[in-house]
Amino acid sequence: MESFAFSTTSSLQSRFFVKSLQPPRSISAVRSPSIQIRRRRSSSFSALALHRSDHDVVVVGAGIIGLTIARHLLLNSDLSVAVTDARVPCSGATGAGQGYIWMVHKAPGTDTWDLAVRSKDLWEELAADVEREGYDPAEILGWKKTGSLLIGRSREEQAMLQERVKVLSEAGLRAQYLPSNLLHLEEPELEVGTEGGAAFVPDDCQLDAYKTVSFIEKVNSTYCLKGRYAEFFNDPAVCLLRSDKNGAVEAVQTSNHTLYARKAVVVATGAWTGSLLQNLVKPNSAPQLPVRPRKGHLLVLENFRNIRLNHGLMEVGYIDHQTTTTLSDINLEASESDQELSISMTATQDVMGNLVLGSSRQFCGFSREIDESIVECIWNRAGEFFPNLKSVSLDSSLNQQVRIGHRPYLPDGKPVIGPIPDTPNVFLAAGHEGSGLSLALATAEMVSDMILGNPTNVDPMPFSIHGRFSSNL
Numbered sequence: 165m166e167s168f169a170f171s172t173t174s175s176l177q178s179r180f181f182v183k184s185l186q187p188p189r190s191i192s193a194v195r196s197p198s199i200q201i202r203r204r205r206s207s208s209f210s211a212l213a214l215h216r217s218d219h220d221v222v223v224v225g226a227g228i229i230g231l232t233i234a235r236h237l238l239l240n241s242d243l244s245v246a247v248t249d250a251r252v253p254c255s256g257a258t259g260a261g262q263g264y265i266w267m268v269h270k271a272p273g274t275d276t277w278d279l280a281v282r283s284k285d286l287w288e289e290l291a292a293d294v295e296r297e298g299y300d301p302a303e304i305l306g307w308k309k310t311g312s313l314l315i316g317r318s319r320e321e322q323a324m325l326q327e328r329v330k331v332l333s334e335a336g337l338r339a340q341y342l343p344s345n346l347l348h349l350e351e352p353e354l355e356v357g358t359e360g361g362a363a364f365v366p367d368d369c370q371l372d373a374y375k376t377v378s379f380i381e382k383v384n385s386t387y388c389l390k391g392r393y394a395e396f397f398n399d400p401a402v403c404l405l406r407s408d409k410n411g412a413v414e415a416v417q418t419s420n421h422t423l424y425a426r427k428a429v430v431v432a433t434g435a436w437t438g439s440l441l442q443n444l445v446k447p448n449s450a451p452q453l454p455v456r457p458r459k460g461h462l463l464v465l466e467n468f469r470n471i472r473l474n475h476g477l478m479e480v481g482y483i484d485h486q487t488t489t490t491l492s493d494i495n496l497e498a499s500e501s502d503q504e505l506s507i508s509m510t511a512t513q514d515v516m517g518n519l520v521l522g523s524s525r526q527f528c529g530f531s532r533e534i535d536e537s538i539v540e541c542i543w544n545r546a547g548e549f550f551p552n553l554k555s556v557s558l559d560s561s562l563n564q565q566v567r568i569g570h571r572p573y574l575p576d577g578k579p580v581i582g583p584i585p586d587t588p589n590v591f592l593a594a595g596h597e598g599s600g601l602s603l604a605l606a607t608a609e610m611v612s613d614m615i616l617g618n619p620t621n622v623d624p625m626p627f628s629i630h631g632r633f634s635s636n637l
């Protein structure tokens with residue numbers, strides 16, 4: 165059973181306000197420099213070695229993956245951990261995440277199924293622990309157990325959803341097919357026509373990414389006083405340093421610090437991981453990790469009262485959009501202008517009463533610009549499912565916010581979790597695309613177990629980089 169450490173509400177709150185998360189500093193594109201291996205006493209870094217600190221594990225990247233790995237190690241071992249980020253938590257994909265921790269759109273029997281099941285269990289345990297400590301998980305994590313609906317509007321989709329319910333039930337989940345009349349009782353404002361219906365998974369949950377990250381960071385920070393935790397933000401990793409004696413990676417060089425790692429380095433830099441690795445192992449023989457940033461827009465309407473949702477909703481087309489293999493995967497040299505925009509309707513209401521509408525997917529590099537035409541498409545798509553929205557115009561009278569994030573996309577649709585070939589003390593945890601929030605806690609557990617030499621709860625083989633992409637051993 166996992167536990168977390170904090171004492172009183174007031175100490176929690178004061179920590180919250182002292183260390184509250186800053187929003188991303190700028191909306192300009194963040195391009196991280198490639199990590200390069202340097203010899204330890206290379207002259208260009210000798211001055212920086214003054215800012216040396218020593219840790220057991222150094223985690224590069226403070227998104228949901230990096231922060232939960234740090235958390236798991238702090239709670240389940242005696243190791244000390246440092247986390248470094250080019251910016252601040254939530255400035256990557258995590259800050260754009262809609263927050264669904266859902267099984268309804270995942271497929272039993274796939275490589276990620278067991279990881280998703282384990283992760284969902286761990287999220288539920290975490291929410292229960294928060295409650296046991298006398299706190300409200302809704303307030304602390306934005307936690308809601310509303311169930312999820314995967315929605316279809318045609319006969320073919322109906323058949324597909326009925327089959328999905330069967331498969332999910334056989335895999336041990338509570339799942340039910342709702343034809344349009346029953347669906348109407350669950351979601352009176354949703355319109356799917358007479359041929360529509362939905363797969364309903366009542367135990368699916370959602371969280372708020374900002375609240376959850378803030379909580380995890382606060383828990384991690386309680387270990388600062390014990391000398392077991394340190395954070396280095398706005399301090400990008402620029403290279404890894406190798407020992408002169410045996411060539412093993414022994415430190416992460418950031419812009420301002422040399423962070424020595426006695427036991428392991430974890431690279432959890434989401435969509436930036438591919439370029440970071442370019443010069444990682446040896447010149448010209450870096451592991452190929454074809455992670456691509458898959459940009460997403462999310463529309464948040466603050467305190468929106470025109471419709472009320474009882475569950476989280478997703479249109480069935482989302483599944484294809486999530487997994488599409490693109491021409492550019494076949495030819496990685498293809499132009500970035502090959503944007504392949506797709507939009508599928510997702511709708512949730514968060515604990516603050518905001519309506520959160522998603523989402524778009526496109527390949528267009530690391531641009532953080534808001535494309536108003538995409539926002540309008542998201543709005544119009546939602547209007548096809550919720551006729552009440554059609555009478556509302558998306559103008560400045562609505563209190564709205566658009567979140568942009570870059571999902572870390574890998575062409576075979578599953579993350580890489582595990583050591584780099586020939587560099588056993590450097591671990592990768594990246595490529596979770598649209599499921600990083602859902603999969604975070606089981607990913608963190610797996611990485612921690614690998615570092616600690618424990619047996620893993622879920623089979624790690626499907627997530628190894630070995631043999632997955634060209635030129636990897």
Ligand SMILES: Cc1cc2nc3c(=O)[nH]c(=O)nc-3n(C[C@H](O)[C@H](O)[C@H](O)COP(=O)(O)OP(=O)(O)OC[C@H]3O[C@@H](n4cnc5c(N)ncnc54)[C@H](O)[C@@H]3O)c2cc1C
Binds near residue numbers: 230260569
């Ligand atoms: C619109 C949208 C909606 C989504 N909705 C959901 C959802 O509902 N449920 C779900 O499960 N998932 C969802 N996702 C996906 C999820 O957000 C991601 O899979 C997840 O956040 C990835 O986490 P990460 O930690 O790997 O990456 P990130 O959050 O991107 O973190 C990577 C970090 O690495 C840092 N970094 C980069 N370069 C360096 C460097 N050189 N040195 C140090 N640090 C560096 C970055 O600053 C960043 O903070 C959504 C994504 C988007 C875009």
